[in-house]
């Protein structure tokens with residue numbers, strides 16, 4: 583039992599599962615979009631991508647609010663990058679971690695896409711992968727549909743036959759067995775050019791003791807309860823989710839820990855950069871066995887012209903909860919006071935190394951990969967392997 587939530591009794595847990603009305607906790611939109619986020623400020627040391635994630639001081643031209651009041655998060659597409667160096671990009675993580683009873687709503691106008699580009703909107707526990715990762719928006723290269731997934735510890739499976747719109751293509755969520763449980767999106771316009779030309783869309787994730795549920799709506803279908811939400815949001819009319827990971831097949835309250843929200847764009851790396859995936863769709867005349875094929879084709883020199891579409895444009899990211907107690911520090915302890923907009927940055931970076939020994943002891947996988955600084959960390963490796971299984975339809 584790794585639960586970090588001794589305060590929650592079974593009785594209160596079942597009440598949480600029934601709540602349909604959630605209070606606004608964080609509103610990342612407009613000029614203050616980046617206030618509740620921290621910048622990673624390190625090269626991509628989790629998925630082996632060929633990027634340096636800038637710190638806040640370097641972020642001016644890559645993470646900003648545009649004149650339309652939308653947040654842009656993008657790959658540097660103007661610098662000349664000499665061979666052996668990495669291109670600048672952005673990874674931000676929420677200052678808050680979220681426990682059960684929370685709902686995260688991402689309203690997005692444009693998702694990065696194109697050869698070598700690997701964007702992700704996801705969440706991760708501090709103790710990774712044991713306490714879970716939720717991949718909400720993720721794709722690579724010329725994929726045309728979003729892919730959702732969980733990565734967690736042994737015994738976590740994605741249920742089949744739920745009322746969700748999409749069913750899992752891999753059901754084993756055990757990250758240590760090198761495969762997350764993936765759910766490909768079959769609704770139209772969930773990724774790439776078609777997502778953008780449809781005006782974008784909204785993803786909502788409910789992190790609940792009864793399970794993890796992800797909804798996706800293309801712009802025209804976004805429900806009124808989202809477009810008209812003010813200080814609270816009613817999710818009762820959302821209908822069947824796009825993906826459902828009910829606790830009946832993965833004991834969510836026992837396995838999953840508090841989640842940090844993350845948005846990043848990497849290039850190449852353990853998934854997009856696999857020459858067997860990148861080559862056929864993005865460099866058919868290149869040397870298909872060269873592990874650097876993605877890097878040398880797209881990243882270096884002036885970069886590919888595809889980087890003109892390698893940007894996120896967010897209308898907003900809003901988080902809601904049954905109450906403010908769902909906002910916690912990285913280790914699940916309550917944030918100081920109910921107002922956590924300050925003083926929470928010590929736990930803000932998902933791998934900041936501030937975990938005390940009790941955390942590290944139950945996170946042996948993370949601990950060992952951090953120490954030996956693996957070239958390919960589990961997250962990237964597993965994502966890549968899951969992708970390879972579905973090569974035939976993923977990368978067209």
Ligand SMILES: *[C@@H]1O[C@H](CO)[C@@H](O)[C@H](O)[C@H]1NC(C)=O
Nearest residue numbers: 602603604605813814815816
């Ligand atoms: C949801 O909460 C808001 C604000 O507290 C309240 O005005 C509204 O009536 C609630 N709606 C439901 C369906 O409980």
Ligand SMILES: *[C@@H]1O[C@H](CO)[C@@H](O)[C@H](O)[C@H]1NC(C)=O
Nearest residue numbers: 736737738754756758759760
């Ligand atoms: C999870 O992965 C570990 C490591 O590969 C393996 O020993 C274990 O049997 C797996 N468990 C399940 C339920 O898949």
Ligand SMILES: *[C@@H]1O[C@H](CO)[C@@H](O)[C@H](O)[C@H]1NC(C)=O
Nearest residue numbers: 868869870871872873874875
């Ligand atoms: C292709 O790349 C591999 C790995 O870098 C290399 O060993 C091989 O010589 C290359 N082949 C050609 C034809 O350049």
Ligand SMILES: *[C@@H]1O[C@H](CO)[C@@H](O)[C@H](O)[C@H]1NC(C)=O
Nearest residue numbers: 660661662663882883884885
């Ligand atoms: C990079 O772009 C500059 C300006 O357009 C151009 O002069 C230069 O030749 C380009 N370099 C490479 C290696 O493509």
Ligand SMILES: *[C@@H]1O[C@H](CO)[C@@H](O)[C@H](O)[C@H]1NC(C)=O
Nearest residue numbers: 656659660887889890891893
């Ligand atoms: C760089 O990307 C932006 C979009 O983020 C695009 O408007 C611009 O044309 C691109 N510049 C170059 C030199 O490709």
Ligand SMILES: *[C@@H]1O[C@H](CO)[C@@H](O)[C@H](O)[C@H]1NC(C)=O
Nearest residue numbers: 594597598683904905906907
């Ligand atoms: C938050 O909601 C939970 C579940 O309803 C409840 O157990 C807890 O006491 C509430 N906390 C506060 C600070 O209101």
Ligand SMILES: *[C@@H]1O[C@H](CO)[C@@H](O)[C@H](O)[C@H]1NC(C)=O
Nearest residue numbers: 606607906920921922923924
């Ligand atoms: C938190 O405190 C700040 C600064 O005092 C204030 O602006 C903000 O409204 C507070 N937020 C909440 C949720 O109480």
Ligand SMILES: *[C@@H]1O[C@H](CO)[C@@H](O)[C@H](O)[C@H]1NC(C)=O
Nearest residue numbers: 624627933934935951952955
């Ligand atoms: C990655 O970089 C961050 C920031 O410097 C660091 O805290 C973390 O320990 C590193 N993680 C790995 C797996 O090397």
Ligand SMILES: *[C@@H]1O[C@H](CO)[C@@H](O)[C@H](O)[C@H]1NC(C)=O
Nearest residue numbers: 913915937938939940941942
């Ligand atoms: C780590 O945190 C736990 C829970 O807050 C605490 O009980 C323990 O004493 C801490 N250990 C160290 C070495 O600080």
